[in-house]
Amino acid sequence: MQKILSDEMLNRMPKVLLHDHLDGSVRASTVVELAKSQNYSALPTMNADELSDWFHRGANKGSLPEYLSGFVHTCAVMQTPEALERAAYEHVEDCQKDGVCYVEVRFAPSLHTANGMHWDEVVNSVLKGFDRGERDFGITARLIICALRHLDSHHSEDMAQLAVDFRDKGVVGFDLAGEEGGYPPKKHLSAFHFCQRANFNLTIHAGEGFGKESIWQAIQWCGAHRIGHATRLIDDMAVHENEVIKMGSLAQYVLDKRIPLEICLSSNIHTGAAASFETHPFKTFYNTKFRVTLNTDNRLMSNTNMTQEYQIARDFYGFTFSDFERISINSMKSAFICYRERCDLIYHVIKPAFAKLRDELAAQEVPR
Numbered sequence: 001m002q003k004i005l006s007d008e009m010l011n012r013m014p015k016v017l018l019h020d021h022l023d024g025s026v027r028a029s030t031v032v033e034l035a036k037s038q039n040y041s042a043l044p045t046m047n048a049d050e051l052s053d054w055f056h057r058g059a060n061k062g063s064l065p066e067y068l069s070g071f072v073h074t075c076a077v078m079q080t081p082e083a084l085e086r087a088a089y090e091h092v093e094d095c096q097k098d099g100v101c102y103v104e105v106r107f108a109p110s111l112h113t114a115n116g117m118h119w120d121e122v123v124n125s126v127l128k129g130f131d132r133g134e135r136d137f138g139i140t141a142r143l144i145i146c147a148l149r150h151l152d153s154h155h156s157e158d159m160a161q162l163a164v165d166f167r168d169k170g171v172v173g174f175d176l177a178g179e180e181g182g183y184p185p186k187k188h189l190s191a192f193h194f195c196q197r198a199n200f201n202l203t204i205h206a207g208e209g210f211g212k213e214s215i216w217q218a219i220q221w222c223g224a225h226r227i228g229h230a231t232r233l234i235d236d237m238a239v240h241e242n243e244v245i246k247m248g249s250l251a252q253y254v255l256d257k258r259i260p261l262e263i264c265l266s267s268n269i270h271t272g273a274a275a276s277f278e279t280h281p282f283k284t285f286y287n288t289k290f291r292v293t294l295n296t297d298n299r300l301m302s303n304t305n306m307t308q309e310y311q312i313a314r315d316f317y318g319f320t321f322s323d324f325e326r327i328s329i330n331s332m333k334s335a336f337i338c339y340r341e342r343c344d345l346i347y348h349v350i351k352p353a354f355a356k357l358r359d360e361l362a363a364q365e366v367p368r
């Protein structure tokens with residue numbers, strides 16, 4: 001019989017988080033403290049709980065541009081090396097408390113130069129926070145650098161170069177983020193080609209605020225190895241009674257090449273990429289054997305964490321212990337660290353922890 005998976009057990013499952021924005025996940029209390037110390041007076045409230053609600057209300061309007069509007073404030077208070085290091089350090093701590101064993105955090109360095117920091121200093125400060133966090137909390141944190149899709153191709157080329165420059169210091173990938181409609185990834189081809197020639201990792205936000213064409217461009221023009229969100233990939237499939245009965249060539253390609261999809265359930269509801277958890281295509285993707293991963297996107301704006309995303313998978317899609325183990329392992333397989341490190345984490349961290357939890361579950365009294 002199916003055992004009940006408690007929230008506490010979901011929290012303790014070793015989770016792998018591949019899509020999590022630094023500037024969308026900073027603690028509300030930290031935003032308030034930084035604002036006070038920096039005399040930043042534009043926050044709507046100086047009360048951390050109210051601020052947290054305010055961010056979430058602003059994000060939960062069913063549109064990506066509205067969702068993104070709150071980032072002005074988090075970025076405004078992260079303009080010094082100390083503030084960035086603190087946010088990065090706390091990020092690792094929060095992930096560890098959430099049962100995450102490996103996290104790839106992303107952010108856009110160009111949003112942190114308002115007070116004159118150079119990109120190198122920006123990136124170094126975040127990596128310093130991760131280093132300290134890794135030592136104190138015993139989990140692994142790596143960085144992905146985002147270019148912003150509404151800026152020009154010189155900007156994305158600079159960010160691609162920056163990411164590759166830091167490849168041996170903790171940066172593992174390059175991404176394109178920001179408003180999707182009207183800003184196709186193809187506009188930043190030179191940055192992606194630069195990364196490809198450097199044998200570097202690429203993920204691209206696509207199929208969230210725009211349709212499947214954006215996913216197609218991200219993969220076939222830009223060479224993305226993973227897709228951020230990919231929600232609208234469902235538009236390339238004919239579904240009847242929850243079964244995929246026909247697939248277009250793009251969906252078939254994504255399935256056959258095992259391209260990982262960085263699914264962000266709560267965030268998708270907030271931005272309007274999906275209307276509800278019930279109608280979200282995640283379960284269809286999972287049942288059809290797409291390489292899906294579960295992610296938070298923005299823990300502050302979407303008022304979530306990994307345990308909560310796992311709760312949603314349990315409550316709305318009937319996920320079992322084995323499903324969660326598969327998701328954690330598949331996510332780790334999809335990470336941007338090297339193969340040996342991925343295997344190490346799978347065989348020495350994830351599998352043993354799931355084995356222990358499985359024993360605990362087996363020891364639970366079975367109702368007669």
Ligand SMILES: O=c1[nH]cnc2c1ncn2[C@@H]1O[C@H](CO)[C@@H](O)[C@H]1O
Pocket residue numbers: 021022023024064068071106107108111146177178179205208267297298
């Ligand atoms: O769901 C999203 N879709 C697209 N862009 C996003 C999303 N969440 C955050 N950002 C954008 O990425 C930047 C760097 O972290 C953020 O400042 C925000 O503008």
Ligand SMILES: [Zn+2]
Pocket residue numbers: 019021177205228297
């Ligand atoms: Zn994102």
